[in-house]
Amino acid sequence: MNDKQHTIKAPVTVSGIGLHTGVVSNMTFKPAPINHGYKFQRIDLPGKPIVAADVDNVVDLSRGTTIEQNGARVNTVEHTLAALVGLQIDNVLIELDGPEPPIMDGSSIEFVKALHEAGFQEQNALRNFFEIPQGLSYKDDARGVEIAALPLDDYRLTVMVDYNSPVLGSQHASITDLEQFEKEIAPCRTFVFLHELEALFKQNLIKGGDLDNAIVIVDRVVQDDELTHLSELLQKQKVEVKEEGVLNNTELRYRNEPARHKLLDLLGDLALIGQPIKGQILAARPGHAANIAFAKKVKKMIHEATIKNVPTYDPKKKPVMDINQIAATLPHRYPFLLIDKIIHLDETTVMGVKNITMNEPFFQGHFPGNPVLPGVIQIEAMAQTGGILVLNTVEKPEDYWPYFLGIDKCRFKRKVLPGDTIIFRCELLAPVKRGIAKMSGQAFVGGQLVMEAEMSASLVKKDA
Incomplete structure (x- = not known):
């Protein structure tokens, strides 16, 4: 496909x-x-x-x-x-x-x-x-x-x-x-049984029906007077059937x-x-x-x-983590700290928000005149959202580096433009084992899915 x-x-x-x-x-x-x-x-x-x-x-x-x-x-x-x-x-x-x-x-x-x-x-x-x-x-x-x-x-x-x-x-x-x-x-081709023709005409249907655009299946013996009546209905000079089968002996294209x-x-x-x-x-x-x-x-x-999977965002509500709290958890800094808020966080799921503005530095060089948010930025922002989730599984997150290990089944569905607000949702696919986490991630703009992927990450102690 x-x-x-x-x-x-x-x-x-x-x-x-x-x-x-x-x-x-x-x-x-x-x-x-x-x-x-x-x-x-x-x-x-x-x-x-x-x-x-x-x-x-x-x-x-x-x-x-x-x-x-x-x-x-x-x-x-x-x-x-x-x-x-x-x-x-x-x-x-x-x-x-x-x-x-x-x-x-x-x-x-x-x-x-x-x-x-x-x-x-x-x-x-x-x-x-x-x-x-x-x-x-x-x-x-x-x-x-x-x-x-x-x-x-x-x-x-x-x-x-x-x-x-x-x-x-x-x-x-x-x-x-x-x-x-x-x-x-x-x-x-479309088909109809002989016994249905009269009823269809009475229902004011098949006005354009013809033996050239439909197969008429004959599954009983037909008398001469009925054939005459059929020729009048179909506006044909003559219709015939030599045996039970198809009216006017039209050949089927397939059995x-x-x-x-x-x-x-x-x-x-x-x-x-x-x-x-x-x-x-x-x-x-x-x-x-x-x-x-x-x-x-x-x-x-x-x-x-769609209703089940689309997250909602109320900018008036206090976030779970604001930008200062995010910066205290993630090691990334400008221009690579890409998440503005965390609006949900539990043992298995996190939701983060990124506001897209024309002031983003990459817009100056990526498709100048056509400010489309690069896919790699979407992936990185989703990975940082997932990083918050993975760090939440350890007691002292500030002692760990969250490294991005891999990505699979990544699909971009729609363009993301300046003025859009992306909501990322990441969910653990299995419990974190030996510091390795596997997550599914989705990105939404205006209630529509714009990107999805599966990701894996590793937690490594900073002094290791």
Whole structure:
């Protein structure tokens, strides 16, 4: 999986009819900046409102996923989003001059081709993965649906479908690497059972449905008068089925194409969580309603993890250690004493504060004209915060040197700028043994994680 965020190099447009609205529209993918995510813009409406691809904006799940925001609605977004996720593109503005993306051939492959034409652009920011921390499940007994997520340092999906159909039977599809998406999943088309067509037309859906953009599964014997009626509904001169199988004898691109398309839908729906995932997703008989319900559970887990882990800072409260007390504990001095306050300290956890100002000496030489706090300074400040914690484990901290031994799993999530206040939190991963400490550390600005790492340090007596 890509570690850095990506967008596209240039705008690219696809055109066609919408599956359910039957409205012809033009959809243009446009490059977008870091941390923009996926957003649709209805340029045909007054004010050109933007609709964020967010699970909280889902308003309808009638045979597709529809989102709405700022008075604008976008129908059937899942195939478009699946293409972006499958190609590991993070930031795109999707302009649309109609209510629904074009259905194209019923799959994501035409979007994939267009995005390749636009080209991919790596961006100078890491992807903000949410790593599933423990098992999470969703179940709908009435529909026989089960979806689960398990921890994994990758993104894999497995789908099982069983429609009690003599034609389809039980089918499985899986993707163990997003690099497989373009070839194995993107070309798989949407499908519908013959007995569902009439009901869908009565619900005012599939106005743009055609045998060129959907597979119609025939799982029973069809009489001539019904075929005539179907040809009228589909506005075709003639439809036929020589045997139980697929209407007009359309050839499947894969033996398990329906299951693969269900995986495509799941991938697109889960994009509405709003950030890339690391985990194993297992789904039995998924559909849009279940996908979105599960996506909401994942987003809730992200929210709870964020609330739990984000430290709070009240500058009006007296700190545990002010700068004079810190200077009496740490041996560092200007310009290398980087912590202004300690606001929490116990046996296993410490929290420190650093206020970033333009007066910091390194800003004059590090990216002049673009005052970005150097990553090495963030690491050193976090290490000094951790040093306070480690020194707190001995009786006479002034008798010890806290030496930084190593760093692992360091990730920078966002830029830190003058005017920001960083809150560092370090926590012991295990009790200090023989003077060696291992800690996890996080840095937050405005409630958002900007950096994280695991560190090790050593306490050495000054007279040793």
